[in-house]
Amino acid sequence: MATKKENIKEIGNEKYKCSCCGSEYDTQKGLFLTGNPFLYKSNNKYMQICTNCINKYFEKLLTKTDNNYYVAFKTVCGVTDTYxxxxxxxxxxxxxxxxTTFSSYIKLLNLSQYRTKTFFDSVIEDTDNYFKGLQIQQELDNFKFKKFQEEENEIVAELETINKLYNEFSKGRSLELFWGLDYTKQEYVLLESAFQEYISEYECNTKAEEDLFKTLCQIKFEADKVRKSDINKYKQLIELWQKTMESANIKPNQKNANDLTDKQTLGTLIKQWEDTRPVPAPQKRWADIDKIGKLVRVWFLGNLCKMVGADNKYSQEYDEEMEKYTVKENSDVFAEDEKNISNLDEMFGEF
Structure with a gap:
């Protein structure tokens, strides 16, 4: 194994010196990392800094960057022209x-598809990614701006609707005087809309009824405001709202027969009236005063039944009426005619 200067096995005059620590070695393999073939061509394609110094430099950068491996690795890659x-x-x-050393990074890099690339390739890719990121960011900003405009238009349209309804509701009375001064325009519109629904569905003829409906609207409005933030207060307000509905006699379980009648069809009501309150028979003097009934019975039902030979309870009435318009033979007239004929026979004989 090769050692530092004091333990060098000199083979001729070939020595390899680290440009950082100055140590000399008799071999490069295992002691120096391979690098860019173009930059390190005359050095057998090995870096001029020994592996030990590069790792120490990497650890120094880690300390300065608070163990930011990405910054440390990228810095050493830039110094050594490594991808x-x-x-x-x-x-x-x-x-x-x-x-986690730079030498370990080189080993992994040489096993991947990046081993033939240099730090310049990293710069080009980073630049491309940067501009792609700018393009994506621009598209994202455009989308956000478009979304913002749509939301802004919706808000403007909503405000216009609120202002329009507020002005319409304010024509009849002052909303501030009726509801108080603690609400916004939007809240005035919500309260007044709910109030109008109540008085359109239920009778509101007295000041007491008006106050009950007004209270119902205010309680429900406050309950909706705390529904998500304070469930206990919401339950209390709903209970109060239901009690107020009982006071106004408009709770669903308080519906009586008269309330249900309003929702029935005309045919259902007629059937109900016929069963419970049938129309009484008219007095004799008012029965068929215009003779329409008799007209139908005699000239329609009577004729029809006569044609088909059907017996009916109006037969007698039909026969009596028909009797008035029936022509009968006169026996006295026929007797006189026969007498005249016999006299002629006696006078002139038979022809």
């Missing part, structure tokens, strides 16, 4: 078998 691959650094730092 820098962060993936190799990742493998080396994650390995439990290999020491």
């Amino acid at each position: 820098y691959a962060s993936s190799v650094v990742d493998t080396l730092t994650a390995s439990k078998k290999l020491k």
Whole structure:
């Protein structure tokens, strides 16, 4: 094994000196790391700094960078014109078998696809990645800006809608006087919208009913505000809201028959009225006062039944009516005619 200067086995005049520590060796293999073939061509393609010095330089850089392996490895790669691959650094730092030294980095690098590359290739790739990163960042910024514009437009549209509704609601009365001064425009719109829904669905004829609906809106509004932040307070407000609904007699389980009637169809209501409150039979003097019933019974039902030979309860009424318009033979007229004919026969004889 080769040793330092004091233990050199001199073979001719060929000696290899480290440009850092000055130690001389009689061989390069195992003591110097291979490097860029172009830069170290006259030195048998070996670096001029011995492996021991390079590792010490790497450890010094680690100390200065607070054990930032990426910065330390990249710096030594730049000094020695060695390709820098962060993936190799990742493998080396994650390995439990290999020491984290620059010589170990070179061993791994020579086993990978990067062994023919130099630090210049790293610079070119970093530059390309930098500009690709700039392009990606620009696209990302454009996307964020577009998203921001869309959100801004939505906010503007929402504000316009709020202002429009606020102005409409303010025409009838002052929202600040009715709800108080502790709300924003958006909150006034939410409260007033809920209030309008209540009074459109339920009767609100008194000041007491108006105050109950107003309180319902305020309690529900405050409950929604604390629903995610304070669940206990939310439950208390919901209980208070339900009790207020009971006071206003609008809780769902308080629906009575009259409330249900409002939601029934006309046909269902007619059936219900016929079953519970049927129309009484009219008085005799009001029964078929315009004779429409008789007209239908005689001239429609009567004629129809007569044609098909069907018996019906209106037959007598039909026959009585038909009797009025039936022409009957007059027996006296026929007797007189026969007498006249016989007289003619007596006078003139038979022809």
